[in-house]
Amino acid sequence: MSDFFPGQRWISDGETELGLGTILTVDARSVTVLFTASQETRTYSVRQAPLTRVVFGPGDRIDTADGYQLSVERVEEQDGCVIYHGQDTDGEPLTIGEAKLSDSMRFHQAQDRLLTGQVDRNDWFELRYRSLHHHQRLARSPALGLAGPRIDLIAHQLYIADEVSRRQSPRVLLADEVGLGKTIEAGLILHRLLLTGRASRALILVPASLTHQWLIELLRRFSLSVTLLDEAQSEAFGDDNPFDSGQCILASQQWLFANPHRQRQAEACEWDLLIVDEAHHLDWSPQTTGPGYACIERLSQRIAGLLLLTATPEQMGLESHFARLRLLDPDRYHDLDRFRAEENGYAAVAEAIEALARLPGDAADRDRLGAVIDDADGEALAATLLDPESDEAQRDSARRQLREQLLDRHGTGRVMFRNSRRHVGGFPERHLHVSELPLPDAYRDQFDELRDGNDHMAAQLSAADLGPREARLYPEAAYRALDDARHDGAGDAWWRFDSRVDWLIERLETAAAAHKTLVIVHRRQTAVELAEALRVRAGIAAPVFHEALSLVERDRAAAAFAEDEDGCQVLICSEIGSEGRNFQFCHHLVMFDLPWHPDLLEQRIGRLDRIGQLHPIDIHVPMLSPSPAGVLLRWYRDGLDAFSAPHAAGGDVLEALGDALLEALDDDSSLDALIEETRTFNDARLAEREAGRNRLLEWNACRPERADAVISAVVEQDNDKALPRYVDQALDIFGVDSRDLGNGLMHLAPGSHMLDSLPGLAQGDDGFTATYSRARALARDDIQRLSWEHPLVSALLERVLESSLGNTALALLRHPSIPGGRLMVELVFRTHCPAPKSLQLGRFLPDTGIRVLLDESGTNLSDKVTFSGLSRNLQRVKKGVARELLKSRHDQLRALLRQGEREAERELPTLVENAQQQMRDTLDRELARLKALAARNDAIREDELKSLADERHALDTAIESATLRLDAVRVIVTVDNEQR
Numbered sequence: 001m002s003d004f005f006p007g008q009r010w011i012s013d014g015e016t017e018l019g020l021g022t023i024l025t026v027d028a029r030s031v032t033v034l035f036t037a038s039q040e041t042r043t044y045s046v047r048q049a050p051l052t053r054v055v056f057g058p059g060d061r062i063d064t065a066d067g068y069q070l071s072v073e074r075v076e077e078q079d080g081c082v083i084y085h086g087q088d089t090d091g092e093p094l095t096i097g098e099a100k101l102s103d104s105m106r107f108h109q110a111q112d113r114l115l116t117g118q119v120d121r122n123d124w125f126e127l128r129y130r131s132l133h134h135h136q137r138l139a140r141s142p143a144l145g146l147a148g149p150r151i152d153l154i155a156h157q158l159y160i161a162d163e164v165s166r167r168q169s170p171r172v173l174l175a176d177e178v179g180l181g182k183t184i185e186a187g188l189i190l191h192r193l194l195l196t197g198r199a200s201r202a203l204i205l206v207p208a209s210l211t212h213q214w215l216i217e218l219l220r221r222f223s224l225s226v227t228l229l230d231e232a233q234s235e236a237f238g239d240d241n242p243f244d245s246g247q248c249i250l251a252s253q254q255w256l257f258a259n260p261h262r263q264r265q266a267e268a269c270e271w272d273l274l275i276v277d278e279a280h281h282l283d284w285s286p287q288t289t290g291p292g293y294a295c296i297e298r299l300s301q302r303i304a305g306l307l308l309l310t311a312t313p314e315q316m317g318l319e320s321h322f323a324r325l326r327l328l329d330p331d332r333y334h335d336l337d338r339f340r341a342e343e344n345g346y347a348a349v350a351e352a353i354e355a356l357a358r359l360p361g362d363a364a365d366r367d368r369l370g371a372v373i374d375d376a377d378g379e380a381l382a383a384t385l386l387d388p389e390s391d392e393a394q395r396d397s398a399r400r401q402l403r404e405q406l407l408d409r410h411g412t413g414r415v416m417f418r419n420s421r422r423h424v425g426g427f428p429e430r431h432l433h434v435s436e437l438p439l440p441d442a443y444r445d446q447f448d449e450l451r452d453g454n455d456h457m458a459a460q461l462s463a464a465d466l467g468p469r470e471a472r473l474y475p476e477a478a479y480r481a482l483d484d485a486r487h488d489g490a491g492d493a494w495w496r497f498d499s500r501v502d503w504l505i506e507r508l509e510t511a512a513a514a515h516k517t518l519v520i521v522h523r524r525q526t527a528v529e530l531a532e533a534l535r536v537r538a539g540i541a542a543p544v545f546h547e548a549l550s551l552v553e554r555d556r557a558a559a560a561f562a563e564d565e566d567g568c569q570v571l572i573c574s575e576i577g578s579e580g581r582n583f584q585f586c587h588h589l590v591m592f593d594l595p596w597h598p599d600l601l602e603q604r605i606g607r608l609d610r611i612g613q614l615h616p617i618d619i620h621v622p623m624l625s626p627s628p629a630g631v632l633l634r635w636y637r638d639g640l641d642a643f644s645a646p647h648a649a650g651g652d653v654l655e656a657l658g659d660a661l662l663e664a665l666d667d668d669s670s671l672d673a674l675i676e677e678t679r680t681f682n683d684a685r686l687a688e689r690e691a692g693r694n695r696l697l698e699w700n701a702c703r704p705e706r707a708d709a710v711i712s713a714v715v716e717q718d719n720d721k722a723l724p725r726y727v728d729q730a731l732d733i734f735g736v737d738s739r740d741l742g743n744g745l746m747h748l749a750p751g752s753h754m755l756d757s758l759p760g761l762a763q764g765d766d767g768f769t770a771t772y773s774r775a776r777a778l779a780r781d782d783i784q785r786l787s788w789e790h791p792l793v794s795a796l797l798e799r800v801l802e803s804s805l806g807n808t809a810l811a812l813l814r815h816p817s818i819p820g821g822r823l824m825v826e827l828v829f830r831t832h833c834p835a836p837k838s839l840q841l842g843r844f845l846p847d848t849g850i851r852v853l854l855d856e857s858g859t860n861l862s863d864k865v866t867f868s869g870l871s872r873n874l875q876r877v878k879k880g881v882a883r884e885l886l887k888s889r890h891d892q893l894r895a896l897l898r899q900g901e902r903e904a905e906r907e908l909p910t911l912v913e914n915a916q917q918q919m920r921d922t923l924d925r926e927l928a929r930l931k932a933l934a935a936r937n938d939a940i941r942e943d944e945l946k947s948l949a950d951e952r953h954a955l956d957t958a959i960e961s962a963t964l965r966l967d968a969v970r971v972i973v974t975v976d977n978e979q980r
C-alpha cells in the first residue's frame, strides 16, 4: 500500500529548491505533488518517487504559512496527516495541521536536512569541518591581513603595518625615506583593515602620474581591485554619485582638487579610510590654505582613518611638516610655536633610552633616566632595573618595558613613521660622475646680463614665469623665453647649441652606455624639447614622461621604458612627473640640470635607488662650466654631500643659507666659505637631530622584536602544509581543474562541472598559474600566489561556511572490534555571535567548532576518537541507501542530536570565558597604555580612548551572548566485517 496521503508534506530529494510540497492526488501508480512556493507540480511513480516525508518532532521549530514560528511539543497523527501542538514565540499555545506549514520552508540547517534525508558526500562534510577549523585558526593569527600580499617580508614595513592597523581609526604620516615602501605599507594597512572588517570603504588620492602604478600595485601585490575614477567615468554616472561606484576608489589629486563639484560628491560618501600620496604637495601656511590642502582637510574631518604619505615631510620646512600633522590631529597640532619648542626636549629622552642599556651602574645614567620618568609605572620599572637583587631576566624585561614606554610617550612617534636607508640597510652605493662641458656663448651672454641686472630682461623672464633663480639654473628656459620675446621664437632652438645635448647624444650612442638611462629635467617644456632634440639630431626615440600628459600617454611612456628587450633605452622625465614612480630596473640617472631643493634631488635619485635595485647607482651630471648650476653642484656635493646618501637636514640648511647660495650663483668668490658654513651648519643640525628627534623617530619606526614576531607568524603561514591539502580538496570538490606544471607551479582552470564561479575562475576563463611559494611569485608578475588570504582561497572558505555544503553526511564504519548495525553521530556545533564586522570579534571568538562524537547509547567518544582517525576508516554509502537508513532511525537520531547539544553546551562557558579573558587582557592593556600616554602625550586623541573603551564594552556584550548552533552532522553506521 502507498505511504502517500493527500495533504501530506514531502520534499523532492533531487530538487530541494522547490520548497515544501503537498500531495495533491495519489492513485495506485502515481503521486502528484504541488510545490506552491515555486509554482511547480510534479507527478512521480509511487514506487520510485524521489521524495522524503517531512515530519517534525518535539523540540523542532517550524514556520507556519501565517508567518508564526511554532515550537513543537507534541505530534499527533490523523488520517495519514500530522498535527503539531506547541507554542508560538510569545509562549501562546498553537496547533496546526501540516497543511499549514510554510511552503517556502527551506531545509538548510543540518538537522532539517538530515531528518529530511538530504545527505551530502562524505568529503564535503570533511571539507566543511576543515574549513571551520582553519577559519577559526586564521582569525586569531597575528599574521591576519599581512600574510597574503605578494611582498618581500621587510621588517620595518610589517612593523608599521601591524602597529597602525591595530589602532582604532588610524591617522598617521608614513614618511619613510624615498623608495622604502610607503605604498607597500599603505597597501598592507588597507588590506588588513578590509580583511578584518575594520574598514569597508577607502578613498585613495594620488598624483595623476601615479594612479596606474597604484592601481597595479594594489592588484598585483594585494589582490585588491580598486575603481579608478576620472572625469569621463564620473560623467557616465549622470546624477548618481560616482564615488559610490566601488568599495575602494582611486583618483587623481589634480582632478579632484580642481573640481569642487566632485569634491562635494566625495565628501557626501561614507568612507573609513583616506589615503593621500605625496602629501607634501598640499600647501598650507598659517596665512593661506591651498585648494588641495583645503579639500583634504574637509575630507579628513569626515573620515575616521587617514594615511598621509610623503618621503619629504619637511620639503617646505618645519611649518609645512606641521601642516600635515595638523591634518592628522588638529587638536594636538594647533600651535606651531609649541610644536617647535617640543622638539628641544627629545634629546633628553633619547639619552635616557640609550642609558637603559648601560644601567644599572653609572650615576649619570641613573640621573638621565630619572629626569624623564614621571609616573609610578615607570618608577617601579626603574626600581627593578636598579635593584641589586634583580636577576638579569628581570632587568631585561624592565629595560624593554621602559624603552617601549618612553618611545610611546614622547615625540611624534605615534603619528609619524620615518625609516631611513641607513637604518634599514642593504641599499646600493651611489656614484657621482660630473662631466664639465663648455658654456655656449648664448648662455654666457645671458648670465652676464642677468648678473649686470638688466631690468628689461628680468621683466621678460618674469613674464615667462622665470624668477632670478630659475633663469640662472635653467638657461635653456631663459633662452627660450627671451627668444620668444625678441624674435617670436624664430631663433635657433637651444638644443642645437647646448653642449649638454651633445654630451647626452654621445652617451646614448656609445656602446658602453647601452643600459637604460633615466634622464630627469626640472622643467616640463625642456623635457619635451630635449626628446625632440634626440629624435631630430640623432634619431633616438625617447619617450617623455611629465605631469601634463594624459594617463594613457604617461603609462605608455613608462611601459616602453620598462620593457626588457624591445623597450626604449632612455626615458626623459620632468621633476614632478617622475615623483613616486618605480624605475629601479635601471641604474643610470642623468640629471640634465639640478633642482633647487635638496629633497627634490633625493626624490630624483629615489626613482632608481629603491627596494629591488640590484646595482650601484650611477648619477651623471653634465655641467656647463662655468655656470650658476656649477655653483649649486658644488654646494650639493661639497657642502651637503647630497649625492652619496639622503641627509635629512638639507631642507633646514637651505632655509638658513638659501639667500647666500642664491647670491653665490652670480658671484662665487665666497663659495668656499659658504660651503664650509654649509658643512658646519649641516653637521650641527644633523647632530642635534640625531641626539633627539631623529633617534626617537628611528626607534619608533621599527621595533625589531615586534617586527620579528609578525614575520614569524607570516612565515608560519607561508609554510603551512595544511594550505595545499585544503586547497586541493576544495578545488576538487568545487570542480576546478588543477594541473601540475612542475617547479612548484600549477595551472588552475574552471572544470566543466564547476559548482559555481570563483574569483578568477568563471566558466569560460582561461584560469591562471599559481604557486604557494612567496619567492616564486615575487620573481614572476604573471603568477599568483596562493595563500589563505588569496581571494580564491578566501572564497572557498566562505562558500563552504556560508552555505549548507557538507552539513550532513552518512558513512559506514567497518572495524573488527565494533559490531555491525550500530549508529554513531558526529556533530559539529559552531559558535554564533552576532556583532558588527568592524568589531573584529574574530580576534577573540571567531566562529568556533565544537565536535561531539556519540555512540548509539549517547556515550561521548570525542576525546577517544579523533576526526581524522575516524575519517580515515569511513566508507561511502549510496545516497538512496543513506536516505532509507535515516528514515528508519529518525527517533534515535533526534535523541542523539539533543544529547549532543547538551554535551556541546557544557563546553560553551569555558570558550566564552577564555575569549572574554583574552579580549580583556588585550584591550585593557591597550587602554591602560593609551591612558598613560594621554597623560603626557597629546598625540593620543580623546576619541581614540573613548572608542577603545566602547569597543571593549561592545565586545564583552557580544562574546557574552554567544550561542551554539548545529553546523554539521555525520551519521555513522557500523557494519560487520563481512557485510557490504
Ligand SMILES: Nc1ncnc2c1ncn2[C@@H]1O[C@H](COP(=O)(O)OP(=O)(O)OP(=O)(O)O)[C@@H](O)[C@H]1O
Residues within 6 Å of the ligand: 150, 151, 152, 153, 154, 157, 176, 177, 178, 179, 180, 181, 182, 183, 184, 185, 310, 311, 579, 580, 581, 582, 606, 607, 610, 611, 612
Ligand atoms: N616588501 C616589498 N616587497 C617587494 N617589493 C617592494 C617591497 N617594498 C617596496 N617594494 C618595491 O620597492 C619600490 C618602492 O616602494 P614604494 O613605491 O612603496 O616606495 P615609496 O616609499 O612609496 O616611494 P616614494 O618615496 O618614491 O613614493 C616599489 O617598486 C615597490 O614595489
